[in-house]
Amino acid sequence: MFKLPPISLYIHIPWCLKKCGYCDFYSYVSKSAIPEKKYIEHLLKDLEKDLSLINERKINTIFIGGGTPSLLKNSSIENLLKEIKKRTNISNKTEITIESNPTTLEYKRFLNYKKSGINRFSIGIQTFNSDLLKKIERTYNKEEAILAIEEISKINKNFNLDIMYGLPNQSLNDVLLDLKYAVKHNPTHISWYQLTIEPNTLFYVKKLNLPNENMIFKMLIQGDKFLKKSGYKKYEISSYSKINYECQHNLNYWNFGDYIGIGCSAHGKITQKNGDIIRTVKNKNLNDFINGKYLKYKNIILKKERPFEYFMNTFRLYKPVLKKQFQERTNIDPIYIKEKIKKAIEKGYIKDKIDFWNTTNKGKIFLNSLLKIFLD
Known part of the structure; x- marks a missing residue:
């Protein structure tokens, strides 16, 4: 949910x-x-x-x-x-x-x-x-x-x-x-x-x-x-x-929580009630910023991008990644990434349990290779 x-x-x-x-x-x-x-x-x-x-x-x-x-x-x-x-x-x-x-x-x-x-x-x-x-x-x-x-x-x-x-x-x-x-x-x-x-x-x-x-x-x-x-x-x-x-x-950050980013070049991630996740990036130019031009751009993180963004953060942690939290934070059913999870298991990067995924030692060492699996 x-x-x-x-x-x-x-x-x-x-x-x-x-x-x-x-x-x-x-x-x-x-x-x-x-x-x-x-x-x-x-x-x-x-x-x-x-x-x-x-x-x-x-x-x-x-x-x-x-x-x-x-x-x-x-x-x-x-x-x-x-x-x-x-x-x-x-x-x-x-x-x-x-x-x-x-x-x-x-x-x-x-x-x-x-x-x-x-x-x-x-x-x-x-x-x-x-x-x-x-x-x-x-x-x-x-x-x-x-x-x-x-x-x-x-x-x-x-x-x-x-x-x-x-x-x-x-x-x-x-x-x-x-x-x-x-x-x-x-x-x-x-x-x-x-x-x-x-x-x-x-x-x-x-x-x-x-x-x-x-x-x-x-x-x-x-x-x-x-x-x-x-x-x-x-x-x-x-x-x-x-x-x-x-x-x-x-x-x-690592649990894919939300954050407001204010000031020159600051990044933000803000989830909406309808399930959209908004990414904000603020203006780098100091003169523009102190003249009231704060926002460089704002976009919605697409559904296909969310699994990669979620795992890019949560796989850094030395704890199980809860499937329930994945669904809560991304608004995506874990079934959507079933094939990619299967590939990560075959490579020896993660282990799949009933309620969570765990990165193996190999998965932590080759984290970039693990994350590439979730790039669309």
Whole structure:
């Protein structure tokens, strides 16, 4: 039976001090004063337009990402959240996350951000190796990274550390040392993922001495083993958490929940009462956005596209994929994908049970091959 899924709010803040060579997220390098007040004014107007699509559903989580949202003044974040609370149905227990980098400018603002209502912080460490930080063009060093973590651990128990592996000239020992530093500071969550070089990034045309596939596999196996031994549960392909500290915002994405996306280049997915699923993409151009041109395009996700989109998210999770949830979130009877499920079983990617599907170890390793089966 079809029913409306939970809904989250994503807010994109597009400014950065420097564009990292591997980053393919939409961002502006800030060379002058950021027009914070005007941008927030238009974020709220963008939100108001999308609220008409959500049928007065409660906002379950908020994620402020970028770019580097922690470049914004304390007063800007406080005002943004205060105005969002006036316009939406959220509770005091709503998970509200902000992304930040470990630079002095940013971590000095952590306490005031918490006073504004933020209750989860995500810090982009990437590595504790100062030489490797230079190679991936980050703007801080190991000492600053550690200071930022020490600062956040005094202020807020619930925080995530972003760590990468597969960096230029990185050794297996470097990877394990990074994870040891991370675990030592007792974060509630660690996002640990491989550096990938996308075509629209600066690093794509740069010669990088990246570890080979065999070394990447060793890093993955030994790093995964270390994190689990250290008390972190792997609940998604690149996410590890202490018990009851999974990122609720990301879990909503991975369970094919709905989300409003506001701000330059933000994406949204909003299910309607009639079963239609609307995809929204916001304008990338900052000048256009702050002149009121928010929406780049809006379309309906076709029935033939929904199984792929659903599994692209849910197969990332280390848990059974419920057939009942598939029908609730896609408005499609599982019979519709019977032949594709059969093919995935024959390939050894999934197992079919009465009430759910389970990805095998092979299915997780060859996730892209598994997902291709569901492409129309």
